[in-house]
Structures are given as C-alpha cells and as structure tokens.
Amino acid sequence: MANAYALGEAASRTTGQVDALFLFITVVSLFFFLLVEGLLIYFAIRYRKRKGAEPSETPDIRGSLFLETVWILIPTIVVASFFYYGYMVFRDIRTPPPGATDIHVVGRQWLFEFRYPDGSSSINELRVPAGGPLKLILSSDDVIHSFYIPAYRLKQDMVPGQYTTLYLHPDKAGTYYILCAEYCGVAHSTMRAKLIVMEPDAYAAWREKKKAPAALSLAEQGKGLVEKSGCLGCHALEGKEKIGPNLGQDFGRKVLLEDGTSVTANEEYLRESILDPKAKVVKGYPAVMPTFKESLSPDDVGAIIAYLKSLSGDKEKDGKKEGEKGVGKEEREGKEAPSAQKGKELAETLGCLGCHSVDGSVRVGPSFEGLFGRQVEFEGGGKATADEAYLRESINLPRAKVVKGFPDVMPEFKGKISEEDLSAIIAYLKTLKQ
Ligand code: HEC
Ligand code: HEC
Numbered sequence: 001m002a003n004a005y006a007l008g009e010a011a012s013r014t015t016g017q018v019d020a021l022f023l024f025i026t027v028v029s030l031f032f033f034l035l036v037e038g039l040l041i042y043f044a045i046r047y048r049k050r051k052g053a054e055p056s057e058t059p060d061i062r063g064s065l066f067l068e069t070v071w072i073l074i075p076t077i078v079v080a081s082f083f084y085y086g087y088m089v090f091r092d093i094r095t096p097p098p099g100a101t102d103i104h105v106v107g108r109q110w111l112f113e114f115r116y117p118d119g120s121s122s123i124n125e126l127r128v129p130a131g132g133p134l135k136l137i138l139s140s141d142d143v144i145h146s147f148y149i150p151a152y153r154l155k156q157d158m159v160p161g162q163y164t165t166l167y168l169h170p171d172k173a174g175t176y177y178i179l180c181a182e183y184c185g186v187a188h189s190t191m192r193a194k195l196i197v198m199e200p201d202a203y204a205a206w207r208e209k210k211k212a213p214a215a216l217s218l219a220e221q222g223k224g225l226v227e228k229s230g231c232l233g234c235h236a237l238e239g240k241e242k243i244g245p246n247l248g249q250d251f252g253r254k255v256l257l258e259d260g261t262s263v264t265a266n267e268e269y270l271r272e273s274i275l276d277p278k279a280k281v282v283k284g285y286p287a288v289m290p291t292f293k294e295s296l297s298p299d300d301v302g303a304i305i306a307y308l309k310s311l312s313g314d315k316e317k318d319g320k321k322e323g324e325k326g327v328g329k330e331e332r333e334g335k336e337a338p339s340a341q342k343g344k345e346l347a348e349t350l351g352c353l354g355c356h357s358v359d360g361s362v363r364v365g366p367s368f369e370g371l372f373g374r375q376v377e378f379e380g381g382g383k384a385t386a387d388e389a390y391l392r393e394s395i396n397l398p399r400a401k402v403v404k405g406f407p408d409v410m411p412e413f414k415g416k417i418s419e420e421d422l423s424a425i426i427a428y429l430k431t432l433k434q
C-alpha cells in the first residue's frame, strides 16, 4: 500500500487510475532520460579529443529543419499526452457519481469527525459498506487540514468557512488510514482516522446489532432548524413564493444571479447563501436576507443543507433509502468489564494523546500521568479531586470545568463515545500513576 507503484492492490478504482497515470509518466520520462543521457555520454566518448590527433576545424553546421521539427514535435506530443491523460483521470475523480451517500466531515485540531445522514456521528472512524459511492463534504472548525487517504491516492483540503468535496469509491473491504496532510499544529502527526470498508452483509449485520441511530436523521434536524430560525417567514417550500426563492427547488440547478453570472446550487453555494447571503444575490430578489453566521453553528448549517437536499427532486433516491443505506456510528459490542488495555487503544485512536502526554510533560492539555486522585484547580476559582465522576465530566463536557492555566480547546466527547468506551478510558487513566 505504501508503495505508489504497488499496482496490485486496488483498494479503490481511483488507486489503479492514479497509479497507472504515475507509471505512464515515469516510464515515458525514464525512456527519454536514458535516450538523451545515453547519447550524451556516447558522443562525449566517441568524439573526444584524442592524444596526438591532428587539430581539425569544426565543421560549419547550419540549422536542420527536419531535426528541429522532430525535436519540437516529439516533446510537445509527450507533454500534451501527460496533460490529456492526467486531465481525464482528474475529471473522472471529480465527477459526482450518481446515488452517492453524503457524509459530512469536519476537521478539528486534532481529529476528524464524521456525520452521517441518519443523524449519528463518529470520531476518527468512517465505517461504510463496500460498493456504493460516497460524497464527503469537508470543512474545518479551526485551521486548514487536508483529508488524505493514501490507499485511495486521494487528497483534499479542508478549509474553515468553506465546503470542499471528495468522492470515494470504497470498492474493496478493508481498513485504510485517513491522514491529515497539512501541518495544523503541535499534534498534527497524531491526526489520523480509519476508513473501515465492510462487506455489505457484514455491514448490515453490524448495523443490525448496534443501537438505534440518533433520534432524528440529519435532514430532520435540519427541518427543525429551518422552522426555528424563521426561514419560512421569507421562504415557502413549494408553490407561491414569499420574499425569497422557494427552498424546495432542485439541488444542483443553475441559479441566475443579480450580477448576470450564474452558479450551480451545490452545498458550497447553499452554505454561502445562509451565512453570507449578500455574496451572491439571486436575480429578481431584494438583498434582504440576514446572515445566520452568529445563530447557526457549522453543524446546524450541515443539517439544513441535508434537509434542503431532501426537499429537492432526488428525495426518493437519497432521503428514503438513508434509513437502511445510511451509515452509522460504531457502538462497540460486548459487555466485558472495562479494560485498561482497551482504554489505552481508545486514547490513541480518539486523539487524546495528541493533546495529553502520559509522562508528566505538558502538551496542549494536562498530562494524564498521576491525574487520578490529583487535586485540580479550575479557571475562575474552585477545586476538585480528580475522581471518576470528575474524569467522566471532563471527557464528556470539558467546558464545564476548565483546568487552570489551560486553554478551553478540548472537544466534547459526549454522544461521540459509548458508555463502555468511557469506562475503559477511565480505567486506563487510573493505571497511569506517577
Ligand atoms: C428576511 C427574509 C429572509 C429570511 C429570514 C431568510 N431568507 Fe433566505 N433569502 C431571502 C431572499 C430575499 C433571498 C434571495 C436574495 C439573495 O440571494 O440574497 C434568499 C436566498 C436564499 C437562498 C438561495 C436560494 C436560491 O434559490 O438560490 C437560500 C438557500 C436561503 N435563502 C436559505 C435560507 C435559510 C436556510 C434561512 C433560515 C436559516 C433563510 N434563508 C432565511 C430572504 C430571507
Ligand atoms: C484538542 C486537544 C485535546 C484533546 C483531543 C483531548 N483533550 Fe483532554 N484536555 C485538553 C485541555 C486543553 C484540557 C485542560 C482544559 C480543560 O479542562 O478543558 C483537557 C482536560 C482534560 C481532562 C481533565 C484533566 C485535569 O487535569 O483535570 C481530562 C480527564 C481529559 N482532558 C481527558 C481527555 C480524553 C480522555 C481525551 C480523548 C477522548 C481528551 N482529553 C482529548 C485538550 C484535549
């Protein structure tokens, strides 16, 4: 997998495409490199100055139209073929596959969060069935990250305040690394997640076993937000228009703008329309829509967009099937006693160790070493003993009590990790004596 020329393992169709392109460019370049260098060395030897040879006059050679044409034409064809082949692969990778499942991915210092159509979410683990294509809608909560799947040969920036997209074809079951490929702060190197592609049967069985998904699907959460935020005062869904355009129009349609240009109504356009409505004003409408930057979180906007998409024409295709087809967060099975070993693995995979050391040194957060039973002082006064209840709260809702002298940057894990996992992590923390 690590080897870019390992053509054998086609984890995804993009793997083979990118590798073949790479191989083509390398082989052609190598051929011309050897040809040119070979001739150079050959001529240098063949026409070298020999000892005792008569000095001879350099022949007066003028241009050769034939030769010059050949050496302009051949490199032009070679370079044009690189471009053409590269462009064809690029175009195929960027073309939306029909029927793709939407998954929102948020990059955060230093973890990846995945939000699925059924309303569930997971951290550092993207679990999907093999076969169906995926559309990842990427964004960032803080700085620029880069979403990189080496086994698929795909990489895409995650930019704060903007959506970017990446299409995946999980063709082959297996576990693949997802890495952050853009330096994003001290714990950048620990920012990694797993893409777990399961056989459809195994996936269905796993979903069957896991607990019911979150109460509301992503689109349903979006519906609630649209009703609550007053959008419907200005927008009808269908039929007679109010002040703004109807919200139930087709996703992906062309929208004519006031300045005469047009845009495709994709996720990025919808996001911008909600957060920065003045940036692109729809033709024939007054620019009166207020911004919702302050009142809607990035997660809320993602949910609203899922709702707007479900209203549009492809609701049969996407909205209904989400129930069975959508992918959900992992609920680890089994009721075994919380084991410190499992807690250790979790602390690694969830990115805790990116911010917390286990050797007493201070990273972004306090060290885990000797934490259990320690007296902790809080920002703004107050103290507590680090007992189980305290650890539990610190992990679920870190904002509730912020440790003195540390920034309030730890992400919430409430609802992102199961009860068993939490117990396992706490069991692990208890083993880290000084
Ligand atoms: C004060 C009235 C008003 C409110 C409230 C309002 N909008 Fe708008 N909206 C408009 C108008 C007018 C336009 C068309 C002009 C423009 O593009 O700014 C528009 C445009 C849009 C567009 C682009 C539509 C298209 O067809 O291209 C979207 C999407 C949108 N609004 C979503 C929302 C959402 C979601 C909310 C609630 C969170 C909301 N709006 C609240 C008045 C409003
Ligand atoms: C983005 C960096 C970051 C990540 C990731 C992170 N933490 Fe933290 N954590 C902090 C910071 C900063 C503090 C101190 C401020 C506070 O209390 O919120 C903290 C505080 C804590 C505390 C309280 C420590 C004390 O001395 O009282 C515990 C327990 C804790 N984290 C556990 C975890 C666990 C378990 C994980 C993984 C599931 C995790 N953290 C992931 C940054 C992080």
Ligand SMILES: [Cu+2]
Binding pocket: 107, 110, 144, 145, 146, 180, 181, 182, 183, 184, 188, 191
């Ligand atoms: Cu990153």
